[in-house]
Amino acid sequence: MRHTISALVLNQPGVLARVAGLFSGRGFNIESLCVGETLDPSVSRMTIVTRGNDQIIEQITKQLNKLVDIIKVVDFFGNDYIDREMILIKVMAESSSRAEILRITDIFRGKIVDVTPKSYTIEVSGDENKIQAIIDLLKPMGIKEVVRTGKVAISRGSKGI
Secondary structure, eight states: OEEEEEEEEEOOTTHHHHHHHHHHHTTOOEEEEEEEEOSSTTEEEEEEEEEOOHHHHHHHHHHHHHSTTEEEEEEOTTSOEEEEEEEEEEEEOOTTTHHHHHHHHHHTTOEEEEEOSSEEEEEEEEOHHHHHHHHHHHGGGOEEEEEEOOOEEEESSSOOO
């Protein structure tokens, strides 16, 4: 099963390498990784998406908690949370397809962030299904390039990690 794990870590050099080393050393794959500073500049938050059965995920969270740079680890699986990722899509925009691309971008509440005579670059954020849906709709137009951030996640309600 797919799990989204959030970890508060010390914002220091080498922390990301230690976390990545933990995964690679045990043969676990990181499907998505996003790291950013929190309100406290000495603390960063990592959002890691990985796959595994309950035993593997338990092993991952226990190993993460053993790292001295890790403050707290939360597996969102089974909890109510919100996740988003952002994507930049560069798509061919010939005169015959420009109106359709603008319509699709509007439907997905995206933004055109760059325009050339032959292309649009579109910014869209949302959950995985929304991101995949816009990619599928723009494919026939001729996608030139796609850049995705990793998933970020936060629990619903007033409770934090």
